[in-house]
Amino acid sequence: MRYLPTLQLLLVAAAPIRAAFSWKNVRFGGGGGFSTGIVFHPTTKGVAYLRTDIGGLYRLNADDSWTPVTDSLATDAEWGSWGVDAVALDPQNPDKVYAALGLYTNDWEPKMGSIVRSSDRGATWSRTRLPFKVGGNMPGRGVGERLAVDPRNSSIVYFGARSGNGLWKSVDGAASFSKVSTLANTGTFVPDPTDVSGYQSDKQGLTFVTFDSTSALLNGATSRIFVGVADNTTASFYVSNDAGSTWAAVPGQPKAYFPHKCKVQPTEKALYLTYSNGLGPFDGTLGGVYRYDLTNGSWKDITPVSGSDLSHGFGGLGVDMQKPGTLLVASLNAWWPDAQLFRSTDSGATWTRIWEWANYPEQKWHYGLNTDNAPWINAGFISQDTKRIGWMIEALEIDPLDSNHWLYATGLTVYGGRDLTKWDGPNRNVSISVMANGIEETAVLGLASAPGGSELLAAVGDVSGFTFKKTSDLDTPPMEPWMGPKFITTTDVDYAGNRPGNVVRIGNAQGAKEVAISTDGGVSWKAHPGASDTAHSGTAVLSANADTIVWSSANGGVLRSQNQGTFSAVASLPSGAVIASDRADNAAFYGGSGGHFYRSTDTGATFAAVSGALRSATAVRDIAAHPKIAGEVWVSTDIGLLKSVDYGMTFTPVGAGSLNNTHQIAFGLGAGSAWNVYAVGTGAAGVKLYASPDNGASWVDIQGDVQGFGNLSGVKLAGSGNSEGVVYVGTNGRGVFYAKGVVAGGKEEMTTTFVTTTVKATKTVTPTTATPAITSPVTTSAASAPSTATASTVPTAAAQHWAQCGGTGWMGVTACASPWTCQPQNDWYHQCL
Structure with a gap:
C-alpha cells in the first residue's frame, strides 16, 4: 500500500495543466492493410510516397522505413483525410507533394x-476543398494515379474525379481547381447498380492522368496528356494534344x-498500360497488358499469359527508367494459389515469372521471402495459406534511379527488395522482404489493458489481433497474431478483473465458433465449446472471476455462457446493448441501450432497467x-458522463458542463497508483481526447492539435492497467x-472527490487462487453482489476484498463481504481488509 502525504497533495494540486501528450504507434509492423x-x-533519389485506403500517406526514409505525414490532417472534423485516393509529386521540385x-x-x-x-x-499542408467527394476507400481505389503535375509547369495540376465529376485542372499549383468541360466521358461504369448504400453503385470516374514528357511544349505546358476512364463499352483511353484544350479517344x-x-x-x-475487366481491388477475372507507341500511335498486345492461364486481370505496373524495355506487371486478384509477378526485358515480347509450377502441386519459387520486420505475417498468413506473393497488387514500382530497388504492396503489407536485376540472370532468385516498417494501417475494433495481466490486447480488423505482454513490448512487432482459432477480424476483447490472465475475444465470420478464450493473457487460445456457428461479431465481457461471458452479438441478440456452457439468450437486455462487467464483483454486470441503464446481480442471467x-x-x-472498486461504474452518453458508486442504482453527473457529448471512456493507472479517467468528448478544446486525474472534476486535453485520431466517435480507448x-x-x-x-488537474483537485479518488491507499488485487477460472470456474456467493435487482431501491450489497467502504464524503457501500471488515486507512479512505 502507498499513501500520499498532505504536502505532496498540495504540490499535486498546484501543478500546472500539462500540454498534450506526445503520441507514437504501438508497433504491429507489416502495415496490416491495403496500400x-x-x-x-x-529525378531525386530516395524521395517516394505510399498511399493507403484508410491509413493516410507515408514518406519513405533512407533506411527503408516510412513516416506518416497526414496524421495532423485527420482531425475529428476532417476524419476522411486518412483516405488517400491519389498522390502526385512535382517532377521539378522534390519537396512538393500533392494528395x-x-x-x-x-x-x-x-x-x-x-x-492537399x-x-x-x-x-x-495546405488544403483546397473540392465541390464533390473523394473516395480513398471506395471500389477502384487502386487505379491511378488520378492526380498529376505537369512535368514542365509546376503550376498545372490535373485531377480525375469519381462519381461522374470528370476532369479538373489547376493553374495555380492546386490552390484552386476548375472543371475541364471538353472531356465529355466522365467514366459512368458502376460495379453494382442495385446497391442502395451508394458504395458499389457510385460511378467509378477517371482512373489516371498521365503526361507525355516527350511531347512538345505548348504555351508553357506539356502538350500531350492521357486520361483513363472507367468505360469498357465506348472508349476508356483519351488523349489531348493541345495541353488539355480538346480531347479525343485514342484510336485502336x-x-x-x-x-x-x-x-x-x-x-x-x-x-505501358495494364487492364482488367474489374476496377478492383477485389474483382477482375480477365485483362491484358498493352504497349502504345508514342511516335506512330500503334498498339501491341503484350499480355504475359493467354488461354486458360489468363484467369485474372492486371494491376500493378513498374517500368525501369534506367533499362528501357524492362518492366514488371502484377496479376490482379489471382486468388489461387498465389499472385503472379511477370518481368520482361524486351518491351513485353517475352516474360518470366516470379514462380512457376514444378511437379504439381509443388511450386518453384524464384525468390526468397523474409518477414523479419513483421514475423506475424509468416506465422499467421504465409505459413497458413498458399498466397505468399500476396493479393490485390495495384502498387508496383521500380525506383526510377535504381534498377535494383523495387516495392510493391498487397492487401496485407508492403514488400520489396534491392536486388531486382538478379531476376534476369540464369540462376534468377531475388530477395523479397517485408518493407513496411513504420506503416501502421489497421482498423482497431477493441482494446484492453489488464491490471496484473497483459499490457495490451488489441482486436484488429483483417489481421485478427495481437497481445503485448509488457509495456516494453510495444515497439516490437509480435511473433504471431491471435491464432487457434484465428479470426480474420476480431471485433472485441475483454479480460476478467480478478483473474486478468483470462481473456475472451469475438470473431466476425459465419459458419464457425466465433468466441475464443485464453487463460494465459492472450498468448494461446482455444475455441469456446459453447459457442454456436451462427452468432458472430459484437462485444463481449468476462465476469470478474472469469466464469461467465456476456456477449452482445451482431446477429443473435445478447447471449450468456457460464462455465463454458452453451450460450443462451438474455431476453431482459435489448439486442445491440452496450455491456460491461464489474471488475471486482463477479455477479455484477451492466448494460445500456438508448437512454436506459440496466444492471444484473445474478452474473448476467437477468437484467433490470x-x-x-x-x-x-x-x-x-x-x-x-x-478496475478495482466494486460497484463503481461510469456511463458515457450524449449528455456527458454519469457516475455511480452503488452498482448503477443512482448516478450523478461528472464534471457537469466541462465535458459533454462523450463517447469512449476508460480508466488507466495514474500518478501515485491513483486512476486516471480518459474520455472522448466535447470540452474546452473542442472535440478531443481528454484525461482527468481527479475523478472527473477537471479535464485536460491530452490529444493536442498535432495528432489526429480520425473519427473520434469511433476510436477505442484503454488506459494502462500496469x-x-x-x-x-x-x-x-x-x-x-x-x-x-x-495528467495534472487544476484547483478542482483540492475537492473531496479528488482526495477520495487519488489519495486512497491502493493495493494490487491478487486472486486467492492461481487456477484459471475459464478452465476451473469459481461459483460466487450471493454476498458478492448487490442483493436485489429492483431498480428503485438502495443497494444492500457488501463491498468486496480491497474495495472502498467508507471515508470522508463516501456515499457508497459501507459493509464488507465476509470475512473482510471495513478498516480506516486515512480520513478519506476506508478499505475492506
Missing part, C-alpha cells in the same frame, strides 16, 4: 473531398477492359467499471497510438 499506390520522384483526400463518395462521408499540398515533404485502343495503370518510358517513347438513472440522456455510448500515465487509442486506419504523461 493502394506508390510514387517515386523521377487527394476523402474516404467515401456516398453518405458515409459527411464532407466534400480535398486536394505540401512544399516541405509533408511536414505542413482495347475496349473490353478498364485501364488501371499507365506509365511513360521516355527513352522508348512508349506507354433502472428507472430515470441516466436523466435526460438518449444514447449510451460506453460503460466502464472501475504503467502509470500510459493511454492507448485504437483508430480506424492508423492502428494503435499510445502516449505516456502526467
